[in-house]
Amino acid sequence: MSGVYYQPQGFLVPLRDTQRTNMSIKSTIAAVAASPFLFAGAAFAGPYVNVESNLSYPDGEYSATSTDIHIGYEGTVGTEGNIAYYVQGGPSLNHAKSTDDTETELSGKVGASAPINEDLSAYAEVSAATNGEDASGDTITDWGAKIGAKFTF
DSSP states (O other): OOSEEEOTTSOEEEHHHHHHHHHHHHHHHHHHHHHHHHSTTOOOOEEEEEEEEEEEOGGGSOOEEEEEEEEEEEEEESTTSOEEEEEEEEEEEEEETTTTEEEEEEEEEEEEEEESSSSEEEEEEEEEEEEEEOTTSOEEEEEEEEEEEEEOO
16 A cells, blocks of 8 residues: 555545554553553542442342442541541432332441551441431431451561
């Protein structure tokens, strides 16, 4: 083929210009694809959105789903900034198979993690969620907590 490329629109374009455009597009795509890795090591403190869905399957049968849509804030404290914390809250959409209905409640979490040594860290979380009202009209609040350790090798 000579130095001219025919486009379906009926234009004749010099082949070298077409190749340069293709290389430019490929370079742009490669740069965009690699860009998240340039910032992967940077720590971020500040606001965030967390969407989490938990499904329940007791005895292998679907029972319920809870989807939290939280706005939160995370950061670090301590003399070296090595204690990480977060606080988040927002609506919780709860669907139950038994009633085939979705209720909107409020939920929130507070958590922290801290290193014990270079290979071991500990974490803890406290959570709360409203769960309708009792017979006297008072809001029912379900509380949860977890504590754990993470060993890296």
